[in-house]
Every structure is written in C-alpha cells, then in structure tokens.
Amino acid sequence: MNEKSKRKPNILQKSFYERSTIEVAKDLLGTILVRTIDGKQISGMIVETEAYIGIDPACHAFKGKTEANKALFGPVGHAYIYFIYGNHYCLNAVAHISQEKAGGVLIRAVEPLSGIDIMETNRGTKILKQLTNGPGKLAQAFGITKQLYGVSLMEPGPLYIMNGPDLAIHVCTASRIGISQAQEKQWRFFICDNPFVSR
DNA sequence: AATCGGATCGTCT
DNA sequence: GACGATCCGATTG
Numbered sequence: 302m303n304e305k306s307k308r309k310p311n312i313l314q315k316s317f318y319e320r321s322t323i324e325v326a327k328d329l330l331g332t333i334l335v336r337t338i339d340g341k342q343i344s345g346m347i348v349e350t351e352a353y354i355g356i357d358p359a360c361h362a363f364k365g366k367t368e369a370n371k372a373l374f375g376p377v378g379h380a381y382i383y384f385i386y387g388n389h390y391c392l393n394a395v396a397h398i399s400q401e402k403a404g405g406v407l408i409r410a411v412e413p414l415s416g417i418d419i420m421e422t423n424r425g426t427k428i429l430k431q432l433t434n435g436p437g438k439l440a441q442a443f444g445i446t447k448q449l450y451g452v453s454l455m456e457p458g459p460l461y462i463m464n465g466p467d468l469a470i471h472v473c474t475a476s477r478i479g480i481s482q483a484q485e486k487q488w489r490f491f492i493c494d495n496p497f498v499s500r
Numbered sequence: 501a502a503t504c505g506g507a508t509c510g511t512c513t
Numbered sequence: 514g515a516c517g518a519t520c521c522g523a524t525t526g
Contacts, residue, residue, distance in 0.1 A: 351518070359518070369511060386519045387508025393518090407518055437519050479518050503525080513515085 311463040314455055318377035318396040322404040325396035326352035327490050331470045333463040334411055336443040343419055343443050345411030345433055346465055349491040349498045351477045353393070355403035358482035362403035373403040378455040381405050382440075382447055389437030392445050394454055394462065409436045409478075409489075412497040419444075435499045 313332065318325055329347050336343040353360035355373070361383065362373040372381035373395060381393040397404030411433045413420055420432045420442035433439040440446075445460070454461050473493040476484055478500070491498040 353518075361518075364512090367512080383518080384510060385517055387510080387517090388521095389519050391518065409518085435519070441520095477518070481517090501526085504523085505521105506523105507519105507521090509517105511516090 312455060312457065313378070313462050313464065315376075315378050318394065318455075319399060320396070322354045322397050322401075322406060323352045323488060325394070326350040326406040326488065327472055329394065329406055329408070329462070330472060330490060330492050331465040331468055333414065333465050334408065334439075334443070335461050335463060336416075336445070337457075337459055338419075338444050341416060341419060343416030344414045345439070345443075346414060347408055347410075347462075348412050348495040349408075349410035349489070351407040351409055351490070352488040353405055353407060354397060355401050357486065357488075359477065359480040359484075359486070360404070362405075363482075366403075370403075372451045373405050375451065378453060380449055380452050380454055380460060382445065382450045384447065385437070390440040390446055391436040392440055392443075407436060408439065410434050410491070410497050410499050411439050412495060413442075430496060434497045 329350050332347050355362045361370045366374050377395050379395045381395050392408045393405035395405045421427050424432050424442050432442045471493040473491050474487045475489045477489045
C-alpha cells in the first residue's frame with residue numbers, strides 16, 4: 302500500500318475519472334457511493350449509470366458552457382448536479398479524457414448498503430426497492446441537492462465514491478433513458494439482474 | 501402489469 | 514414561454 306492510498310483509503314482518485322467517459326461509466330458499476338450528513342453515513346453500491354460526453358447532443362454540455370452546467374467543464378472527479386422536472390435532483394460524476402472539454406456520468410441507481418433508515422425518512426417510504434432505483438430517487442434518499450454542486454468526490458467529505466468489493470460484475474448495455482437526441486447510442490450501463498436498476 | 505397525465509420550477513430562447 | 518438525463522398515483526386490462 303503506497304502513501305496515497307493510506308491517506309484516502311479506497312476512494313477513487315483523479316486517474317480513475319480522467320479516462321473515456323464511457324469506460325468510467327462502466328467501471329463505476331460496483332463502486333460505493335458514500336454520503337456523510339450530520340455525522341451519519343449513507344452508502345450504496347452503484348448499479349446503473351449513463352455516459353454523457355461533451356460532443357454528444359444529449360449531453361447538457363453540448364451547447365456550450367453556462368452557469369448551470371459549468372461543473373461539467375470543470376475538473377474531473379467532482380459532482381455535477383442538476384434539477385429537473387420541477388421536482389428532482391440528479392447526480393453526475395465529471396469524467397472525461399483530458400483532451401475533451403466536458404463529460405460526465407449520470408448515477409442512475411444504487412443498491413442501499415448503510416443508512417437505510419435515513420433513506421426511508423428522506424424518501425417517505427419503507428419499500429426497499431423504491432428507495433434508490435432511479436436518479437431522482439437516489440438523490441432524494443442521499444440528501445443530494447445543489448448545495449453539493451461541484452464538490453470533490455475524491456476525498457472524505459460530504460460525498461465521495463469508494464472502490465467496491467472485488468466482485469465479478471456482469472455489465473449490461475442499453476439505450477439511455479429520457480432523452481430525445483442520440484437515442485441510438487448504447488451508453489446506459491447496469492449490473493445485469495440487479496433488482497435496484499430502474500425499470 | 502402496463503399506461504397515462506399531473507406536479508412543478510430552473511434554465512435557456 | 515416552453516421544455517426537461519423524473520417520479521408518483523390513478524386508472525385500466
């Protein structure tokens with residue numbers, strides 16, 4: 302174990318996020334999303350993601366940089382959060398190769414691991430499968446709002462992502478959900494047969 | 501089980 | 514002024 306991993310045990314670092322957005326989206330499957338809030342911890346294993354690269358018409362960064370999407374153009378390994386449909390926040394991890402100007406991975410679903418009682422309170426339901434099986438739902442369960450906009454996911458703070466257990470993961474691929482552009486791209490990834498994948 | 505429409509508001513045109 | 518990387522409850526089969 303080297304000095305770096307001693308300081309930040311198991312937390313994914315810049316070298317993980319500074320790669321092809323699609324590769325990062327696949328590799329985030331099976332990792333652990335951790336939220337610390339009020340001294341308590343919520344965590345879940347990422348089971349569903351979607352890749353959005355800057356040159357892709359479905360990506361929020363496609364039409365250029367704005368105040369709302371600027372995090373997508375910022376340093377990799379940070380959170381890009383957006384508010385949609387008047388009700389919901391969604392979480393992305395900024396990730397792209399250095400030559401690209403923007404790109405991110407939408408975290409669409411996780412499998413609850415710890416802090417399930419807090420998730421139940423945040424979501425207003427005790428139905429386990431409905432706590433985090435969708436991007437808006439997991440944001441609500443984890444208490445993710447725009448106050449976390451742009452925070453680093455690479456250090457022990459309010460929100461970070463850790464390596465998961467070394468499990469054999471079978472990755473399924475599909476079209477992304479809820480977009481009108483570039484629907485043919487197969488850039489949605491999920492752990493096959495996991496019950497917390499949306500739909 | 502599957503489908504449908506309403507809620508609701510930040511962001512961009 | 515319209516729309517959206519969604520969710521939920523109601524209704525129908």
